[in-house]
Amino acid sequence: MSDIDIRITGRAGRITLTRPQALNALSYDMCMAIDVALRNWREDDAVDLVILDAEGEKAFCAGGDIAELYETGTKGDFAYGQTFWQDEYRLNAMIFEYPKPVVSFLQGFTMGGGVGIGCHGSHRVVGESSKIAMPECSIGLVPDVGGSLMLALAPGRLGEYLGTTGARMGPADAIYAGFADLYIPQSQWSDLIEMLEASGNAELLSDHAENPTNSKLEQAQKEIDQFFDGETLGDILTNLRNGKTEFAEKTLKTLSRTSPLSMACAIEMLHRLRGPALTMRKALELEYRFTHRAMEHGDFLEGIRAQIIDKDRNPKWQFTDMNVPAVSVSKMLQPLGADTLSFEEE
Numbered sequence: 134m135s136d137i138d139i140r141i142t143g144r145a146g147r148i149t150l151t152r153p154q155a156l157n158a159l160s161y162d163m164c165m166a167i168d169v170a171l172r173n174w175r176e177d178d179a180v181d182l183v184i185l186d187a188e189g190e191k192a193f194c195a196g197g198d199i200a201e202l203y204e205t206g207t208k209g210d211f212a213y214g215q216t217f218w219q220d221e222y223r224l225n226a227m228i229f230e231y232p233k234p235v236v237s238f239l240q241g242f243t244m245g246g247g248v249g250i251g252c253h254g255s256h257r258v259v260g261e262s263s264k265i266a267m268p269e270c271s272i273g274l275v276p277d278v279g280g281s282l283m284l285a286l287a288p289g290r291l292g293e294y295l296g297t298t299g300a301r302m303g304p305a306d307a308i309y310a311g312f313a314d315l316y317i318p319q320s321q322w323s324d325l326i327e328m329l330e331a332s333g334n335a336e337l338l339s340d341h342a343e344n345p346t347n348s349k350l351e352q353a354q355k356e357i358d359q360f361f362d363g364e365t366l367g368d369i370l371t372n373l374r375n376g377k378t379e380f381a382e383k384t385l386k387t388l389s390r391t392s393p394l395s396m397a398c399a400i401e402m403l404h405r406l407r408g409p410a411l412t413m414r415k416a417l418e419l420e421y422r423f424t425h426r427a428m429e430h431g432d433f434l435e436g437i438r439a440q441i442i443d444k445d446r447n448p449k450w451q452f453t454d455m456n457v458p459a460v461s462v463s464k465m466l467q468p469l470g471a472d473t474l475s476f477e478e479e
Contacts, residue, residue, distance in 0.1 A: 144333030153189025181333025194247025249278025268299030273432030
């Protein structure tokens with residue numbers, strides 16, 4: 134497949150996304166190719182670790198390839214999207230639970246579906262160009278591909294802030310928020326990959342890691358906690374409207390362009406997930422409740438139309454007054470019964 138290069142080099146299973154002209158957007162076929170490779174290498178004694186990287190300077194992976202989801206969904210075919218998300222989420226869980234080290238090199242944009250394959254491994258490397266984000270609410274989805282797990286675990290109320298605003302994290306921010314592990318200057322990456330291939334030892338990476346300075350998120354933590362310390366979207370909006378600070382005004386403006394239903398559900402998801410029983414599978418199962426319904430009952434198709442197809446940036450969201458009834462959130466997140474996300478390998 135021309136969009137992805139999968140091979141074994143030395144002691145390493147190698148997966149390289151080779152679609153830089155599309156910012157390495159992840160198609161269903163690419164997901165399935167990664168899935169097959171990881172299953173094969175899991176029991177292969179010749180493979181000590183897996184390395185994920187991508188061609189091009191602009192992006193590791195800027196998200197899922199949603200053009201086909203839109204095309205099928207607008208024709209009333211919701212099954213294609215449901216299958217895509219189901220299989221993608223199983224892959225996200227496999228990476229998170231993988232018995233061998235999974236090393237990812239995350240240059241440029243890593244967003245949405247890119248987070249799902251790049252930010253669940255054991256050694257997540259960022260460099261000076263890295264920009265990581267979960268912007269799903271802006272297209273009528275919720276932070277998914279296991280992103281809700283990391284948002285629920287992020288310090289304080291960062292999860293609510295990052296999940297609703299889609300704010301981009303630089304390298305220091307990504308490490309602070311738990312989306313990355315190591316900062317290594319990108320000029321060293323190709324040499325390090327050769328070392329990993331030759332040795333099969335992922336622990337070598339820590340010798341080359343540097344301490345990135347200036348996490349804007351860390352500096353804004355107190356203010357974020359203050360404004361996002363609410364049980365619901367309505368509580369958070371009230372805090373921001375009464376805030377009268379530059380941060381509050383800027384954040385309110387960002388949220389005003391975003392799907393109210395998606396934001397309300399994202400906040401509810403994080404509140405449900407936090408606690409000692411949090412697992413990746415629990416997070417993915419909750420995400421799938423929303424995405425399974427997103428085309429038929431959510432704002433997803435309208436979000437894609439406005440942002441990507443027509444590019445008018447003027448989506449007609451449900452609940453334009455930003456008052457999302459609790460019952461609407463409950464409906465999107467209620468159990469799916471027979472359609473519940475299954476992690477059984479087929």
